[in-house]
Amino acid sequence: MKISSRFTVAVHILALIKVEREYTLTSNQIANSVNTNPVVIRRLMGKLKDAGYIEVSRGNSGVRLLKPLDEITLFDVYNAVEVVEKGRLFQIHEDTNINCTVGANIQVVLEVILENAQEAMESVLKNVTLQNIVDKILVNNG
DSSP, X not given: OOXXXXXXXXXXXXXXXXXXXXXXXXXXHHHHHHTSOHHHHHHHHHHHHHTTSEEEOSTTSOEEESSOGGGOBHHHHHHHTTOOOTTOSSOOOOSOXXXXXXXXXXXXXXXXXXXXXXXXXXXXXXXXBHHHHHHHHHHHHO
């Protein structure tokens, strides 16, 4: 199981807008960087716009950031693109055999542990800003 790639693509979009801020970026140019269809980019940009992170102009006018990247965390992006609902990162198989000791108890036992694991992951995302990501990209490009 994987978290939807919408999350990492949204991070890519925001980082690209910041790094290429001297240029007017269109959804086609962003899609070229991500190596995906422009429709995917436009959908995600709509979600980022709704969250108040970007402003999108029609045509070839491009896109611009509305908030400094040091004010946007990975958790904010994660929520903006609706990756996973609270407590739903892990899917627990259902319809187990209640006549089996494991089948009757596995869901209850795993549920709390997996909710804690999701909270831990989300805590990490809350402590990383998009500016941290851009800084690392620029250092690696060095």
